Amino acid sequence: DIQMTQSPPSLSASVGDRVTITCRASQNINSYLNWYQQIPGKAPKLLIYAASSLQSGVPSRFSGSGSGTDFTLTITSLQPADFGTYYCQQSYNSITFGGGTKVEIK
Amino acid sequence: QVQLVESGGGLVKPGGSLRLSCAASGFTFSDYYMTWIRQTPGKGLEWVSYMSGSGTTVYYRDSVKGRFTISRDNAKNSLYLQMNSLRAGDTAVYYCARETRYYGTDVWGQGTTVTVSS
Numbered sequence: 001d002i003q004m005t006q007s008p009p010s011l012s013a014s015v016g017d018r019v020t021i022t023c024r025a026s027q028n029i030n031s032y033l034n035w036y037q038q039i040p041g042k043a044p045k046l047l048i049y050a051a052s053s054l055q056s057g058v059p060s061r062f063s064g065s066g067s068g069t070d071f072t073l074t075i076t077s078l079q080p081a082d083f084g085t086y087y088c089q090q091s092y093n094s095i096t097f098g099g100g101t102k103v104e105i106k
Numbered sequence: 107q108v109q110l111v112e113s114g115g116g117l118v119k120p121g122g123s124l125r126l127s128c129a130a131s132g133f134t135f136s137d138y139y140m141t142w143i144r145q146t147p148g149k150g151l152e153w154v155s156y157m158s159g160s161g162t163t164v165y166y167r168d169s170v171k172g173r174f175t176i177s178r179d180n181a182k183n184s185l186y187l188q189m190n191s192l193r194a195g196d197t198a199v200y201y202c203a204r205e206t207r208y209y210g211t212d213v214w215g216q217g218t219t220v221t222v223s224s
């Protein structure tokens with residue numbers, strides 16, 4: 001199975017800050033990497049697919065980069081609506097998720 | 107609009123069975139792979155199973171093989187998960203979702219809770 005390792009496990013940032021979350025795959029997954037935001041009590045929401053493509057309706061302050069084994073999700077100017085837990089997911093071979101990064105607003 | 111609605115969760119004793127259902131609307135159901143994903147506080151998000159649009163291709167995670175069966179009825183726009191020989195470790199919120207592989211898991215239901223406990 002492909003393992004996905006996210007870091008950091010949690011972070012606290014202020015409104016307007018630039019936030020970066022990283023995800024590492026245990027083997028090459030090309031660009032089969034997706035990012036999700038989950039608000040407590042809700043289902044995950046797709047933000048970025050294919051490593052760097054913005055899902056329709058998602059604000060442009062979200063961006064993704066990377067290929068192979070190392071990937072990054074960046075929020076350029078953190079907003080109050082951005083709190084929650086962020087997950088990466090590989091869909092190259094079956095599906096596995098990272099452990100999540102909990103984002104808190106200071 | 108595009109929507110998925112799960113039902114069928116509940117409390118069941120170890121060794122028992124449950125059948126989850128997922129009703130789809132707003133898209134051509136038979137065109138898409140569909141998947142079940144579960145979430146526990148301890149293990150996070152965990153893929154369970156998916157099925158191709160035609161129903162001919164099916165995959166399961168190892169821990170549910172032989173116990174869970176995914177199925178679909180394209181005439182009813184519905185996806186199912188038959189869960190037998192349930193264990194405490196199967197306790198989770200189960201999500202039905204639309205799977206596009208390269209384009210992500212792009213539509214999710216609200217989830218249904220399964221609790222396996224004596």
